[in-house]
Amino acid sequence: MGETEGIDSNQYLTFKLDDEVFGLEIGKVREVLDFTNVTRVPQTPEFMRGVINLRGSVVPVMDLRLKFDMAQAEDTVNTCIIITEIEMDGETTVLGALADSVQEVLDLEPEQIEPAPKMGTKLPTDFIKGMGKQEEHFVILLDIDRVFSVEEIAEVKSSAA
């Protein structure tokens, strides 16, 4: 596949949560699924929606809205699951992220990307790789590895105990 060098590519998949537009490096995205039946896993944090069957593998799905302390939304026809491959302790883990809707694949040159602002966003700045400028709008480029980092597992652990 050509997009395996995606780490360095300038393409981003954009999606919406509420009114905010987010971007993910295309290399981290494996596929986008329609919303399907998610099996809830008891004793996990609220942002963990549950698990789905991805062609025979059991893949956990996270609700990014809840993860980012936004209000939970009703699932609509546009709701989709972005299947990402994240690095966790040096291992690749497949993980689904729930988004309100997927927008487009965006080309962003390095000069179109500004460093993450120290304040002003609702998200912890750790999660943000940079701000992409798309005409008059900003796209929040996520560092998805950080979003579900080791501390997150710890959180899963402590709330499960």
Add this chain to the structure above:
Amino acid sequence: MLDQQKEIFREEAAELLSDLEDSLLELEESPEDMDLVAKVFRSMHTIKGSGAMFGFDDIAAFTHEVETVYDLVRNGEVPVTKELVSKSLAARDHISSLLSGEDIDEARGEELVTAFQQMVPGQQPAAPVETAPEDLGYGLFDDAPVEPPAPVAEAPSANADATYRISLKLDRHIINTGTRPDGLLRELAELGPHQMVAHTGDIPSLDQLAPEECYLHWDIILTTDQGLNAIKDVFIFVEDDIELKIDVIDDGEDPDADVDYMRIGEILLARGDITQQELDEILGQNKPIGQKLIDSNVVPQEKIESALKEQEMVRAARTQRKAQETATSVRVPAERLDYLVDMVGELVTVQARLSQAAGMREDSELVAIAEEVERLTAELRDNSLSMRMLPIGTTFSKFKRLVRDLSNELGKDIELKTSGAETELDKTVIEKLNDPMVHLIRNSLDHGIEAPDVRAAAGKQATGTVLLTAAHSGDSVEITIQDDGKGLDRDAIFEKGVEKGLISADAKLSDTEIYNLIFAPGFSTAKVVSNVSGRGVGMDVVKRSIDSLRGSISIDSQQGVGSTISIRIPLTLAIVESLLVSVDNESYALPLSIVEECVELTRQDIANAHGRHLVNVRDQIVPYIPLRQEFEAISEPPDVEQVVITNLNGNRVGFVVDQVVGQHQSVIKTLGRMCKDVKGLSGATILGDGTVALILDVNHLAKKVEQEAA
């Protein structure tokens, strides 16, 4: 390409080394067994040979020293001693580390080389001329003194068995050059099963016989998997003094070759012993061809005999090959098998969907097809799962070594007995069992079995015994580790349990309950922390590893008599028969093997129990765990709930669910890293409709509730 070959060599050598370890340990017990010595020698020889071939020169050089000593042992010049075996085991370990390229201790290697060199009693004088007469008897008598090496399985050459006709004529004066013909023949004999015929026709009458001349020549039929070069190598130093003709008469490649081989006349013809004309003439007469040939004096009797032997050998080789055809094995990387099992797992899932869909359509033809698919899938599943099954004996032999080394270290005399080594278990299970088993055996040796003098004082045999058994029982395998040591100290455990706050001082516990305390985290009774066990990783780690294999462990003991630890492990980790239930609109699966029965739980029952979670099943009180509460359900419970009564290590525990759905073949999937710390769930499975159901870890749930109640 070379890397790939090196990899193959590594694998093969690892196998050889493990065989070697077994042979050495056996040899230690029966030092007189020359077959074992030969086996050890062959292993060393193969490691050396193929090591050199694939560029592992260090291994070849090192192994050479050991091989030299075993060659002498084989010839009865060096005795098998305990020290020799110990050194050989150390050498085996050294080869193993050279092979892996890890923790190479060069000083140790040199030390061993010196030790082995010292075992060689002086340099052997170059080929003595005086030849023992019986040694020359090779082929003169039908029974060759050197047993053909037992089934060639030990010589893991990639080559197939091939049969060669070797015609050997030595120079008359070859003995004067210091060559021993019997040595050559013996070397040849080691290559594989063989038949030799010596031709004595050239021996002159006694008055003309020069005793230092060689008048014999030989026909040898040899079946070997070592290839033509190995045969030529035997004669490498005498090439100039012999007439050697080697023909491949059966290359071993053609599995369809008829068992029948050429007729005797054809063989002689092919050897050039008779001409077509002579053969035709004789064929005119009506006796068995062999007899006719002898009668007609065209061919001397021994030539016929030799040809007959050729016929016999090739027939035997071909018959054997036919028989083995089905038993031949193929080396397949483990991950390919894992992939196959994964695919079968998916197939099982799809098949379940098909059956479900067919049932709903009410189309009898479709139902018939679905049933056929179901049958095939079940067969395919069983078959592919059985491919990953290995006999547990592979680990047992490792333990033999462990016991040997440890008992030396501890100054105790301990014997390990095993039974049921052929019991088969999933490969992954065997691998994961290794560490806990090592720990348990160490424990038995260190804490269980007493020192010889203590044993003698207690009126026991000085030699302690650890008995390792494995046996199938239902869909699981039961492994026991039994020692005849001092047993567990019931009171000491009880005290310690109280001290650690695990139990209250006035608790009334059965013996089993007390013994099982040793599996609690942070429990260790050993007063002195020794090198062997008690390094902080206690029995709780063992317990956890067994739990992770969905197994159970229990201990039984009698003070002064010994302890028995029993481990039950499911046959496979991949698929489990389960009972599907629903709680709060989600599906969950429980392993069917622990389910005893299902009973109803009405509101009235709950009210009657006055808030206690107990249900009356045929006058027996069974505690239950309401899963709705456990999983923080939000929806309203149904009017009548169901209690699934399970048997957990002898205790009956109920699990309250909304509904019992039915039986399900669950292909076990891991929940992945994100959920690995979720307690009470051991995995997930995919249902017929494609949704995910979670598999309950009933043991853990029960324990958790128990702890909360305490």
